[in-house]
Amino acid sequence: MDIPSLLRKEALWSRHRLVTLLFLLLILPAFFAATTAAFGTVIPEDAPVGVVAENESVTEDEIALVEGGLTLFAEPRVYENASTARRALHREQVYAVLEVPPGLYDEGARNATFTLIVDGSMVPFEQPSKAIQGIAGGYLDREFDADVTVRREVVGGTHSLSEYLLPVFLLGIVMLFAFTYLPYNLARERDVLDRLLVESSLDAVVATKIGYFAVLMLIPTVAFGAAAASLNYSVTLFVPGAIAVLLLTFVYLAAISTSIMILTNFDTVGRFLNVAVLLAAITFSNLVYPVGFFSSVRREIARLVPLHYSMIVTRSLTLKDTSPALYGDYVLGLVGFTVVTLLVLKLSIERYKRTI
Amino acid sequence: MTRTADDDHRNDHDPILELHAVSKSYGDVTALSGVDLSVAPGTIHALVGPNGSGKTTLFRIALGLTRPSSGTVDAPVEGIGPGFQRANFYRDLTVAENLDVFAALTGAEDEAWREEICSTLRLDRVRDRRAGDLSGGFGKKLDLALALLNRSPVVCLDEPMGDLDDVSKANLLDLLADYRDEGHAVVVSTHHLGAFADVIDHLTVLHDGEVLLDDPRGAIDLGDHDSLQDLYVARSLAADRGSTGDT
Numbered sequence: 001m002d003i004p005s006l007l008r009k010e011a012l013w014s015r016h017r018l019v020t021l022l023f024l025l026l027i028l029p030a031f032f033a034a035t036t037a038a039f040g041t042v043i044p045e046d047a048p049v050g051v052v053a054e055n056e057s058v059t060e061d062e063i064a065l066v067e068g069g070l071t072l073f074a075e076p077r078v079y080e081n082a083s084t085a086r087r088a089l090h091r092e093q094v095y096a097v098l099e100v101p102p103g104l105y106d107e108g109a110r111n112a113t114f115t116l117i118v119d120g121s122m123v124p125f126e127q128p129s130k131a132i133q134g135i136a137g138g139y140l141d142r143e144f145d146a147d148v149t150v151r152r153e154v155v156g157g158t159h160s161l162s163e164y165l166l167p168v169f170l171l172g173i174v175m176l177f178a179f180t181y182l183p184y185n186l187a188r189e190r191d192v193l194d195r196l197l198v199e200s201s202l203d204a205v206v207a208t209k210i211g212y213f214a215v216l217m218l219i220p221t222v223a224f225g226a227a228a229a230s231l232n233y234s235v236t237l238f239v240p241g242a243i244a245v246l247l248l249t250f251v252y253l254a255a256i257s258t259s260i261m262i263l264t265n266f267d268t269v270g271r272f273l274n275v276a277v278l279l280a281a282i283t284f285s286n287l288v289y290p291v292g293f294f295s296s297v298r299r300e301i302a303r304l305v306p307l308h309y310s311m312i313v314t315r316s317l318t319l320k321d322t323s324p325a326l327y328g329d330y331v332l333g334l335v336g337f338t339v340v341t342l343l344v345l346k347l348s349i350e351r352y353k354r355t356i
Numbered sequence: 357m358t359r360t361a362d363d364d365h366r367n368d369h370d371p372i373l374e375l376h377a378v379s380k381s382y383g384d385v386t387a388l389s390g391v392d393l394s395v396a397p398g399t400i401h402a403l404v405g406p407n408g409s410g411k412t413t414l415f416r417i418a419l420g421l422t423r424p425s426s427g428t429v430d431a432p433v434e435g436i437g438p439g440f441q442r443a444n445f446y447r448d449l450t451v452a453e454n455l456d457v458f459a460a461l462t463g464a465e466d467e468a469w470r471e472e473i474c475s476t477l478r479l480d481r482v483r484d485r486r487a488g489d490l491s492g493g494f495g496k497k498l499d500l501a502l503a504l505l506n507r508s509p510v511v512c513l514d515e516p517m518g519d520l521d522d523v524s525k526a527n528l529l530d531l532l533a534d535y536r537d538e539g540h541a542v543v544v545s546t547h548h549l550g551a552f553a554d555v556i557d558h559l560t561v562l563h564d565g566e567v568l569l570d571d572p573r574g575a576i577d578l579g580d581h582d583s584l585q586d587l588y589v590a591r592s593l594a595a596d597r598g599s600t601g602d603t
Contacts, residue, residue, distance in 0.1 A: 188446075188447070188448060191444065191445070191446065191447050192444050192445055192446050193444075194416075194419075194421055194438070194440055194444050195438060195440065195444040195445070195458070195502065197420070197421055198419050198420065198421065198435070198436065198438045199435070199438075199458060199461050199462050200461055353423075354423065356421060356422055356423075
């Protein structure tokens with residue numbers, strides 16, 4: 001067989017895989033090219049920063065002036081009191097809280113000390129927060145008669161970047177498994193699907209598989225925990241709340257990837273689609289860098305992605321000494337999303353049964 | 357529709373598997389048109405027909421794998437042992453592991469029966485081999501073993517002779533005859549009617565999705581034909597000529 005004949009064979013083969021090839025060569029590249037627009041800003045020019053009065057003597061005018069000044073280099077959010085501001089800090093709604101001292105407009109006021117509170121576990125924000133401290137200090141000193149200093153206070157234990165990345169990578173492993181190995185495993189199941197459908201049911205097969213692999217997700221958790229212990233990292237991975245969220249995350253990701261496989265009749269195109277969803281999820285859920293590092297569009301997108309909240313809760317419970325109750329609404333949202341994905345999975349199974 | 361436990365008051369001679377007026381269309385293409393099939397216990401029921409006559413579609417409907425466009429299926433509550441034209445098993449598992457998995461899944465606890473199947477089909481020698489590495493013949497044998505494993509009251513085997521050597525074919529016929537003699541029903545879809553000629557009890561011939569012949573073996577008049585195979589071929593050719601207007 002000569003080269004033209006082989007090329008003709010390739011062309012014929014491509015014609016039979018036109019949808020897959022179009023997806024890989026046209027739609028996916030176009031999608032990623034379009035998404036580059038969302039990477040407009042990677043330096044936290046408008047990171048969310050909380051503004052709160054140090055005590056009740058601080059006037060609204062003082063707060064308003066500080067808030068107005070912060071808009072030049074951050075996205076200020078005013079909080080009623082210190083506890084709500086700290087709550088927002090721990091929930092990654094803001095990456096720093098600026099406490100405003102009283103008496104800024106008092107005649108004869110000589111010194112005023114602002115406190116910029118940052119979370120020690122938010123490692124990527126360490127340097128940006130120092131920059132904000134400097135910029136804010138200069139601006140506020142010009143605005144007020146008093147000599148203004150901005151003190152930087154780190155709450156919670158400080159962590160290294162390695163420690164910060166540990167829960168990120170753990171969630172990454174969960175995502176990788178859900179969107180690559182599970183679809184591969186399901187595609188292999190196609191060989192025996194007819195027998196399984198007669199001897200059992202697709203519902204039972206899928207439920208067992210997801211449950212089994214969810215339990216397997218404890219293995220990388222143990223592996224990461226052992227690595228953290230041997231490296232003397234200050235990370236606690238074996239927190240029941242964090243493990244529960246990790247497993248919940250796997251379940252909803254697995255429900256999505258399995259639905260895709262079933263809707264594509266366990267075909268190769270389903271595996272490609274799952275990889276595309278994985279890449280999109282990594283891109284838009286802002287797993288590594290806080291959302292405040294990115295453009296407002298991407299920030300809004302990230303806040304719509306459940307993985308973003310899975311990451312916040314997992315990271316917070318493993319790096320910080322905070323109560324799981326602080327993230328109750330996040331977890332509730334994740335449970336709700338999991339129920340929705342399982343319903344979609346059920347519907348895709350019913351559709352499959354109707355079409356065979 | 358599968359018969360429920362409450363409905364299951366059949367006598368020993370009542371059909372174990374019945375399809376009533378089953379039709380199936382894929383768009384404009386009619387695969388089956390008003391097909392009735394009645395399988396009695398203790399019989400080997402052969403289903404033959406040219407390629408595209410609807411045998412596999414009928415099988416899949418009987419197994420509950422394909423929904424009929426119309427008509428009903430009355431299957432035993434204990435289930436049907438399925439044997440597929442294209443071998444259906446876990447290729448990443450060994451032969452023994454496949455047998456273990458499906459024995460557990462179907463509740464097949466009769467170890468002696470399992471050993472008998474493996475011995476008759478000569479699967480012993482490849483017991484620890486990865487199923488994906490089996491030859492076509494051994495793959496077919498494993499598929500047959502999985503179909504028979506649970507001693508279902510009826511097994512439906514699609515092309516059970518495919519890829520088998522002559523010795524294995526003879527062994528399989530003996531095994532199926534014994535299975536039939538125990539009171540089970542065996543439905544075989546095959547292109548090798550001659551190979552089954554000595555053991556079948558009932559013959560159904562499908563042609564273009566319709567039943568051309570459906571009679572117990574004893575009621576079939578061979579006429580001028582030497583064998584069931586000849587009769588089937590002659591009837592099918594005649595039906596072909598009839599459908600094309602060729603006299």
